[in-house]
Amino acid sequence: MIGLLLTGCIVCAAALWSAGNKKEDALRLAEGYAVRTEALLDSLFHKTDVLESIVITGRGEISEEAFRDLAKSLADGEGIRAIQYLPGGAVLYCYPLEGNEAVIGNNVFDNPRRRDDALLAVDTREIALSGPYSLTQGGLGLVARNPIFLTDENGKESFWGFSVIILDLPEALNPLMLEELETEGYDYRLHVITETGEDMTIAGAEQIDEKRSLSYEVSVPNHTWVLSMAPKNGWVNPLVLVYLLLAGWIITALSALLVYQQQRRVSELQRFASIDELTGLYNRRYLGELLDKLCKGANAFAVFYMDLNHFKAVNDELGHAAGDAILKEASERMRSCAGGDNPTARIGGDEFVVVCPGSRLAEIKNMESRLREVIEKPFYVDGECRQLSLSIGIAVFPEDGKTYDSLMQKADHRMYQEKKKENHKKESRKK
Numbered sequence: 001m002i003g004l005l006l007t008g009c010i011v012c013a014a015a016l017w018s019a020g021n022k023k024e025d026a027l028r029l030a031e032g033y034a035v036r037t038e039a040l041l042d043s044l045f046h047k048t049d050v051l052e053s054i055v056i057t058g059r060g061e062i063s064e065e066a067f068r069d070l071a072k073s074l075a076d077g078e079g080i081r082a083i084q085y086l087p088g089g090a091v092l093y094c095y096p097l098e099g100n101e102a103v104i105g106n107n108v109f110d111n112p113r114r115r116d117d118a119l120l121a122v123d124t125r126e127i128a129l130s131g132p133y134s135l136t137q138g139g140l141g142l143v144a145r146n147p148i149f150l151t152d153e154n155g156k157e158s159f160w161g162f163s164v165i166i167l168d169l170p171e172a173l174n175p176l177m178l179e180e181l182e183t184e185g186y187d188y189r190l191h192v193i194t195e196t197g198e199d200m201t202i203a204g205a206e207q208i209d210e211k212r213s214l215s216y217e218v219s220v221p222n223h224t225w226v227l228s229m230a231p232k233n234g235w236v237n238p239l240v241l242v243y244l245l246l247a248g249w250i251i252t253a254l255s256a257l258l259v260y261q262q263q264r265r266v267s268e269l270q271r272f273a274s275i276d277e278l279t280g281l282y283n284r285r286y287l288g289e290l291l292d293k294l295c296k297g298a299n300a301f302a303v304f305y306m307d308l309n310h311f312k313a314v315n316d317e318l319g320h321a322a323g324d325a326i327l328k329e330a331s332e333r334m335r336s337c338a339g340g341d342n343p344t345a346r347i348g349g350d351e352f353v354v355v356c357p358g359s360r361l362a363e364i365k366n367m368e369s370r371l372r373e374v375i376e377k378p379f380y381v382d383g384e385c386r387q388l389s390l391s392i393g394i395a396v397f398p399e400d401g402k403t404y405d406s407l408m409q410k411a412d413h414r415m416y417q418e419k420k421k422e423n424h425k426k427e428s429r430k431k
Helices: 002-045 048-057 064-074 112-124 171-176 238-274 284-295 311-318 320-338 361-376 404-430
Strands: 080-087 093-095 128-134 140-151 157-168 186-193 199-204 214-220 223-231 301-309 344-348 351-357 379-381 384-386 389-397
Touching (some): 048 064, 048 140, 064 093, 112 157, 284 351, 301 361, 320 361, 351 361, 389 404
Antiparallel strands (some): 080 157, 140 157, 186 199, 214 223, 301 351, 344 351
């Protein structure tokens, strides 16, 4: 569970990191388009510089024919609606004239909506924009007014009028290919706050998700446009996030399974290293480690060293398979008799050891009696009945020894002595 939660956190962190990178990429993309927009508009606005130069050279005089020829060459470009010649601020010439007849004679200083921008251009001696807004001649446009000043023979400058370019929007911006942002996976909106406070769309969608969008400012004369962008599928694609989570959880689950299986194999190997394969009891290795550990403590315990009497005859008469079956049955009886708190081990052949805590004589005798009793019950194998018994040698820590070797030697010796007595009785019965 912790692994799954950790995987979820890692995937979420990766998603946030990815979203951060995507936003940085989007900002760089927006910056690139902003720079290109500024450069495009600057090149269009400064077409008026050519007309300004002609006016200055002609001392403010230019024929309509000369204006028309010049304006025709300047208007050679997408999105240029008109070029105008405004001595004193009044429209004298306009190219093309067709469709723009209504503006001839209009004075920009007489128009409350245009006057402030015109005065700004005069005061700053820089190109000033009006719009975008609905034009007198129809449509949405952007007006750039370039103020022209003439110098008299005394070196005094005076305002002469304007050279003007009017752009159709968004057509004038077509060279930017803003629509490629959609191919890149973004909704976009180029917009501006107008003089009336309206948030006007210049190009792109009328509305995008402001919560998911990022914006980059586009600097134009006396205005600031804004390019807003929002990814169509969000900064973090929910479907991709789900796939990542599923993949992460699957990998985590598989990893956990592999770890579990590895731990299980290790546990099994450890178990096999300490368990007798035939009987399932502890083996000599485990017994040695257990007794070494117990001998380092202060608590008394007894070691019951046991040998099955008459077992060799079973092997000889019935075979090893029957002998193994009896060993398994005898082992299970000993384990049940000893209980879970008293480890039982098979240390070889038909030899067994039970370790019991405590050193009270009554408890030791009781355990000894119970062990003999369970083994002396008949064994049935392959339709045969066999009767066995136990030879038991007991050693008590610390009276009979303080180490594994000393305790086992003492218990083995006593078991061997009892076995000799058992064999002697057997020989006596034969006589």
